[in-house]
Amino acid sequence: MAYNGQGMGDYVxxxxxxxxxTNFRIAHDKVESQRVQLEEQERQVAILRERIAKLEGDSDSSVVNTAQKQGGQSVDDFSIKNAASKLERLINRxxxxxxxxxxxHLNDIRDAxxxxxGGDDPGDGDAQSAQVQNLLRHAMSETISEGIVNCLIVANSVETNVHLTRIHENIFQRDPTVACVWRRQTFTAAIESCSPEMTSQILAEHxxxxxxxxxxxPDQQGKLPAPTQSISAIIDSAYAFSRMLHGSRSTSGGNVDAFYRAFVPELNSVLYPRQIELVKRCMKSEVGDVDTVGACVFPGLVKVSKGGAAGVPNELTQTVVRRAQVICACALSAGAAAAAGGYTPGSGQSMYTTSTPSPGPQDYAGGGAYNGPQQQNMGGAPPPAGHAPPPQPGYGPPAGYGAPPGGYGPPAGYAPPAGYAPQGYPGR
Structure with missing residues (x-):
């Protein structure tokens, strides 16, 4: 029997x-060792994250109005938009x-x-409700911007808050990361809301x-009066908005070492599209004319970061996160004119001119009686016998008017052409 050697290649x-x-066992041992090392690294990273969160104050649940993100609490553009919309409605109301x-009087409120x-002199005209309302919104926006958002409100003391704000600015100039940690850690011990005395000081200052x-x-001792309930609600909401901005990690724009500042355009300043957003239609801008700020109804927000430009690591970069809500001067004037009854939007009438009513019958002939013909009796009972309409002076041929000499007819010396004969009309 012959041996078949074809199956020799199937064996080693x-x-x-x-x-x-042996090589398989060595590879398996190395993979197992790497797995153990990765698990140990994950435990060390978790411990390190917990320590960082404790240092930055992420474990504190007192920071309100924040959105939960990976790695702790943070604030983004969506949460800023929602909080700003609520605050804007409070101010408008x-x-x-x-x-x-x-x-x-509205004139006194407008002048104040x-x-x-720092606006211009309004003159002797009466203030309109729309103008006063928007000026009040501008004044409250200015107070919130400079007195609350741009100042770290940590204690119920203006001097303490100003001092802490300066400390934060100095730290931020040196190291933005350290400033971010210091700011968030400081806000963990901040007050929950502003006291009435603190609110009165902020309003009296701005x-x-x-x-x-x-x-x-103020009274005789110089004590400021307590604010109204509606003003206190606005200040508390503005403080919660400021605490959300400064007391949480920022994820807007991908830079966690930045902080927010508010800005309000000045009255009668030029409109910059990158910084402002018009809430009403601007007629001058549509025709290419330059218009100015009439009133700012809500402040804008910028994010301040360091080292944004290439090659300039210490330069501060400001990025507009939310543009200021502004009413232009022409729209504010048009609203005041409409409230006064001189202009109605959508009526086709120009907002800069007023229409003159058509004169009535009593306005003709220098203010005297109407000298036109009286209305005739077009129906109904006939006039009584012997009735004659009263004479109408001014109607009829002028004095001295009569037929021309010789009566009406062809001129003297006129002769018809040869062969001409007048033709009668049919039926005559």
Whole structure:
């Protein structure tokens, strides 16, 4: 019987088998060792994250109005938009209530607002409700921007808050990361809300004339009056908004070492599209004319970071996160004119001119009686016998008017052409 050697290629020698088995065991041991090392690294990273979160204050649940993200609590563009919309509605409702039941004449409120905001002299014209309402919104936006958002409110003391704000600015100039950690850790021990005394100090510092009209003047000892309930609600909401911005990690724009600042365009300043957003239609801008700021109804937000430009590591970069909500001067004037009855939007009438009514019958002939013909009796009972209409002076041929000499007919010396004969009309 012959031997078939075709199946010799399906087998390996014992030496090759032992060599492959040894290498497999070595590879398996190395993979197991790497797995153990990765698990240990994950435990160390978890411990390190817990320590960082404790240092930055992420474990504190007192920071309100924040969105939960990976690695802790943070604030993003969506949460900023929602909180800003709620605060804007509060300001608008308060301004409408003041205009609806003003504590003083609207002219006095307008003059006080322009005095606090550094506006132009309004002149002798009467203030309109729309103008006063938007000026009140501008004044409150200015107070929130400079007195709350741009100042770290940590304690119920203006001097302490100003001092802490300067410390944060100095730290941020040196190291933004350390400033971010310091700011968040500081806000873990901040007050929950502003006291009435603190609110009165903020208002008296930024809008003293309006504060005296809306809340009253200081007493003989110099103590400021308490703010109204609606103003206190706005300040508390603004403080919660500021605490959300400064007391949480920022994920907007991918830079966690930045902080927010608010800005309000000045009255009568030029409109910059990158910084402002018009809430009403601007007629001048549509025709290419330059318009100015009439009132700012809500402040804008910028994110300040360090080392944004290439090659300039210490330069501060400001990125507009939310543009300021602004009403232009022409829209504010048009709204005041519409409230006064001189202009109605959508009527086709120009907002810069007023129409003159058509004169009535009594306005003709120098203000005298109407000299036109009287209305005739077009139906009904006939006039009584012997009735004659009264003479109408001014109607009829002028004095001295009569037929021309010789009567009506062809001129003298006129002869018809040869062969001409007048033709009668049919039926005659």
């Amino acid at each position: 020698s014992a030496e090759q088998y032992r060599y492959a088995l 308060w301004a409408a209530e003041v205009v609806r039941a003003p504590p003083a 607002a322009l005095s606090d905001l 809008i003293p004339s309006l504060f005296a009209i809306l809340c009253g003047a």
